Amino acid sequence: MNKYLLRIVLVIIGGTVPALAQTYGTDNHQVTVQVSTITMVSVDISSISMTITGAGVPAGQDQMTATNTSSKLRWGVNSSSRKITAQTNLATPLFALNLLAVSPTQGTAAAEATLSTTAQDIMLNIGRSLGECTLQYTGIALASQGTGTDSHTITFTVTTQ
Amino acid sequence: MLKNIIYLLTLMVVLALPTQAQYMDVQGGNQVLSITTAAAGSEPTAVVNTSSNLRYRRQTFVITKVTVSTSCPGQNFTLKVYASTIQNNGGTAAPEVTLTNGMLATDFITGIPRFSNQWRTATLRYTASATFAQGNSAELGNEVHTVTYTLVAQ
Numbered sequence: 001m002n003k004y005l006l007r008i009v010l011v012i013i014g015g016t017v018p019a020l021a022q023t024y025g026t027d028n029h030q031v032t033v034q035v036s037t038i039t040m041v042s043v044d045i046s047s048i049s050m051t052i053t054g055a056g057v058p059a060g061q062d063q064m065t066a067t068n069t070s071s072k073l074r075w076g077v078n079s080s081s082r083k084i085t086a087q088t089n090l091a092t093p094l095f096a097l098n099l100l101a102v103s104p105t106q107g108t109a110a111a112e113a114t115l116s117t118t119a120q121d122i123m124l125n126i127g128r129s130l131g132e133c134t135l136q137y138t139g140i141a142l143a144s145q146g147t148g149t150d151s152h153t154i155t156f157t158v159t160t161q
Numbered sequence: 162m163l164k165n166i167i168y169l170l171t172l173m174v175v176l177a178l179p180t181q182a183q184y185m186d187v188q189g190g191n192q193v194l195s196i197t198t199a200a201a202g203s204e205p206t207a208v209v210n211t212s213s214n215l216r217y218r219r220q221t222f223v224i225t226k227v228t229v230s231t232s233c234p235g236q237n238f239t240l241k242v243y244a245s246t247i248q249n250n251g252g253t254a255a256p257e258v259t260l261t262n263g264m265l266a267t268d269f270i271t272g273i274p275r276f277s278n279q280w281r282t283a284t285l286r287y288t289a290s291a292t293f294a295q296g297n298s299a300e301l302g303n304e305v306h307t308v309t310y311t312l313v314a315q
Contacts, residue, residue: 024225025185025217028309029192031210033238033289035297036197038205074202078297130204130293 038078039158043135045071052095052141062144068137069102073122073156080127083110083161085119088152095150096140106131112138119157127161185227185312187285189213194240194289207290211245215283217273217312225273226315227283228266229258233306236262238291240306244270244283251281257288260306271315 048071054064075084086099099122100112107126114120123133139150189212199205217227229242244254252273270283291297298304 023311023313025312026309027186027215028307029187029190029213031191031240031287031306031308032193033240033291033298033304033306034193034195035205035238035291035295035301036195037297037299038197038199038293040199040201042201076199076202076204076293078205078291078293078295080296080300128294128296130202132202 035078038076039082040074040076041084041156041158042074043071043156044074048137050137050139052139054143062142064141064143066139069134071135071137072132073101073135074132075123075126075158076130077126077158078128081161082127082158083107083121084123084126085157085159086113086115086122086154087117087119087157088115088154089117090150090152091117093150093152094141094145094148097150097152098138098140099154100136100138101133102136104131104133109133112136115152115154119159122156124161126158185215185217185310187213187310188216189285192287194287196238196289196291199293204292205290207288210287210289211284213285213287215244215270215285215310216280217251217283217310218278218280222275223314224275225312226252226268227270227273228311228313229260229269229308230264230266230311231260231262231306231308233260233262233304235302236304236306237295237301238289238304239295240304241288241290242269242308243286243288245286246282246284248282249279250274251283254283260308266309266311269310273312273315 050066050068052066057064097115101109101122106129108124110121194208194210196205240260241257243257252270255268
């Protein structure tokens with residue numbers, strides 16, 4: 001009888017040990033990750049005002065300027081080879097308005113541009129990045145141009161470089 | 162003679178135990194997670210999917226666990242999985258697992274009790290995320306993971 005029980009115990013142990021390292025079941029499924037083309041561009045301040053007063057301009061100098069760096073441009077682009085352009089809706093401004101991207105966290109700032117109704121490069125090489133820059137606006141008036149007010153609506157666009 | 166028969170039957174039962182109740186399946190079919198938006202100044206918004214479940218049962222002498230692994234050649238984006246809402250005392254969820262192509266099998270649910278033939282169900286909570294720097298599917302193609310779950314001895 002003892003021999004009989006011993007045999008059963010050995011069989012149980014022998015059957016259990018392989019089970020410790022065994023795979024009991026497996027299954028799989030497919031999980032697809034899709035990432036859409038996402039392009040996001042925004043300006044943090046919706047309206048700014050600049051006044052050219054001529055204060056500090058030496059006597060005899062025709063050109064007067066005012067500068068504003070209070071707003072930032074932010075973008076998020078997950079496509080390659082992209083740039084940002086800017087243009088104004090004001091076809092015939094009385095005074096020149098220049099724009100320069102300052103201290104970009106990604107990409108390369110383009111040269112300072114005088115805004116017109118034609119899109120002009122502001123930021124280059126921003127493909128696949130999340131970044132921001134300061135917008136430096138400079139209003140330029142000549143004494144000979146007299147007084148007046150220009151109201152611009154400026155549009156920033158991410159486009160293929 | 163009777164002893165030999167009992168001996169043989171015992172042997173058959175014991176050898177059958179590891180495979181008797183082996184069963185595991187993924188319910189809910191294949192899943193698609195689409196990342197489509199981003200808030201201003203932030204990376205694209207992560208997407209969560211809880212539409213599939215893992216069902217498993219085991220009747221054995223040993224405590225078991227579930228591991229997870231994936232195959233996804235050319236992976237660019239991030240996919241994580243977590244066992245949420247484990248029912249019927251079906252073990253303990255491991256920390257969220259980041260699924261990486263070619264990864265070793267990683268603990269997903271541990272401490273599944275022995276001697277129970279109950280079905281256990283865990284909700285598969287997938288989270289997909291991507292940065293702007295990682296690009297998009299139009300340029301890089303969709304990313305298809307074959308995610309494999311395996312029930313093994315712990």
